[in-house]
Amino acid sequence: MKVLTLNFLTCAVKACKSSSASFPLHPKDCELVSDTIKPDPRLIHNILPRVDWSALSTTALELGFPALPEQPPTKEQLEEDEKMMGELHTLLLETQISEGKLVCGNCGHEYAVKEGIANFLLPNHLV
Amino acid sequence: MLPTPSTDHVDFDRIYEPAEDSYLLLDALSSESEKAFLHERFGPSTPTPFVIEIGSGSGVVLSFIHAHSEIIFGRADILTAGVDVNIHACKATIQTVSVAEKEQDAPGLSHGFYLGNVSADLGTALNPGNVDVLVFNPPYVPTPDLPTLLQDGNLSSFDADSHLLSLSYAGGEDGMQVTNRLLDSLPELLSPDRGCAYILLCAQNKPEEVKDKIRKWGEAWKAETVSKSGKVGGWEKLQIVRIWRELPPSAIQ
Numbered sequence: 017m018k019v020l021t022l023n024f025l026t027c028a029v030k031a032c033k034s035s036s037a038s039f040p041l042h043p044k045d046c047e048l049v050s051d052t053i054k055p056d057p058r059l060i061h062n063i064l065p066r067v068d069w070s071a072l073s074t075t076a077l078e079l080g081f082p083a084l085p086e087q088p089p090t091k092e093q094l095e096e097d098e099k100m101m102g103e104l105h106t107l108l109l110e111t112q113i114s115e116g117k118l119v120c121g122n123c124g125h126e127y128a129v130k131e132g133i134a135n136f137l138l139p140n141h142l143v
Numbered sequence: 144m145l146p147t148p149s150t151d152h153v154d155f156d157r158i159y160e161p162a163e164d165s166y167l168l169l170d171a172l173s174s175e176s177e178k179a180f181l182h183e184r185f186g187p188s189t190p191t192p193f194v195i196e197i198g199s200g201s202g203v204v205l206s207f208i209h210a211h212s213e214i215i216f217g218r219a220d221i222l223t224a225g226v227d228v229n230i231h232a233c234k235a236t237i238q239t240v241s242v243a244e245k246e247q248d249a250p251g252l253s254h255g256f257y258l259g260n261v262s263a264d265l266g267t268a269l270n271p272g273n274v275d276v277l278v279f280n281p282p283y284v285p286t287p288d289l290p291t292l293l294q295d296g297n298l299s300s301f302d303a304d305s306h307l308l309s310l311s312y313a314g315g316e317d318g319m320q321v322t323n324r325l326l327d328s329l330p331e332l333l334s335p336d337r338g339c340a341y342i343l344l345c346a347q348n349k350p351e352e353v354k355d356k357i358r359k360w361g362e363a364w365k366a367e368t369v370s371k372s373g374k375v376g377g378w379e380k381l382q383i384v385r386i387w388r389e390l391p392p393s394a395i396q
Binding site for chain 1: 293
C-alpha cells in the first residue's frame with residue numbers, strides 16, 4: 017500500500033472514532049518498497065490540497081523520511097525547489113509499505129500489513 | 144465501448160466473478176450522463192478526486208475507473224483504492240489494476256494513481272470526510288441470514304471458499320442489511336463539498352424506499368437512478384443509484 021494511504025485510514029474500532037489520536041495510524045516494524053514512477057509534478061500539485069499535511073508529516077517522520085516543512089509548499093515553491101519535489105515524489109508516489117503493523121494511538125490495536133494489504137477486520141469483542 | 148479490464152488471473156472459486164451487475168456499473172459510470180456529472184463535479188481546476196470501491200472483488204470495476212479516468216472524469220489524476228472483506232479479493236484487485244495499467248501504458252494512455260487495497264468491513268477503516276466517489280456493488284441477494292465476517296479456521300477449503308463467496312452476495316433481510324450499514328455511514332464518509340456514491344440495487348431491495356430514505360437525510364441529499372438493467376420479468380432487475388449532496392451555487396467552484 018502506498019504510504020499516502022495512511023492519510024486516508026483510521027482505527028476501525030468504533031470507540032476510537034471520537035479520538036483524534038486514532039489518526040493517523042502509526043507504522044511499526046514496517047518494510048518499505050519503492051516503485052519507480054516517472055515524475056508527475058501535476059499529480060503532486062493536485063494531490064497536495066487533498067493531503068492532511070500534519071498527518072503526512074507525522075507519517076514521514078515515523079518512517080524515517082526527511083522532515084517535511086510546517087506548511088505544504090505552494091505550486092511556485094515546488095517549481096523552484098527540485099529537492100522538495102523529489103522528496104514528495106518519493107514519499108507520496110513511490111514508497112509502499114509491504115509488511116508491518118499500523119498502530120492506533122488511542123487504543124493501541126495493531127493492524128497487520130502483509131503483502132501490502134492491511135487487515136482491518138476486528139475480532140468480535142472489538143466490533 | 145471502453146474495454147473491460149481482464150480478470151483471467153482471478154480464482155472465481157473464492158472471489159465474485161464479474162456478472163450482469165458488475166457490467167451495469169461499468170456502463171453506468173461510462174455513460175454520457177455520468178461522465179457529464181463527474182466532469183463537472185471534479186473539474187480540472189479542483190484537487191485530485193479520491194475514488195474508493197467498497198467490495199472490490201475481482202477488481203474489475205475499480206480497474207475500469209482507474210484505467211479510464213481520463214474519459215470518465217476528464218482527468219487522469221484520480222486516487223483509487225479498494226476495500227474488501229475477502230483478502231483474496233484484495234490480492235486479485237491489486238493484480239487486476241496492475242494488468243489494466245499495463246494495457247493503458249502500452250499505447251501511451253493514462254490511468255489513475257492506485258493506493259492499494261485494504262481488508263476491512265465496509266468503511267470502518269476510512270477517515271471520515273475524504274471519499275469523493277464511493278462505488279458499491281453490495282451483497283444484495285435477500286437471504287435468511289448474514290454470513291459472519293470472520294470465518295471459522297476449521298472449515299474445509301471448499302467450505303471456506305463458499306463462505307467467502309456468500310459474503311459477496313448474501314444481503315440478509317430484503318438483501319439490504321449490509322447496504323443499509325454502508326448507507327448509514329455515507330454522510331460521514333463522503334467529502335462534504337463534493338462526495339457522491341454509486342450503489343447497485345436489485346428490485347427486491349425496494350429501491351424507491353431506499354431513495355426516499357436518503358432524501359430524508361436532508362434537503363441537499365439527492366438519490367436518482369442513473370442506470371437500469373434491461374431484464375424484464377427476471378427477478379434480478381438491477382439499477383444503479385447515484386447519491387450526492389446538491390451544493391448551493393455559491394459553494395461550487
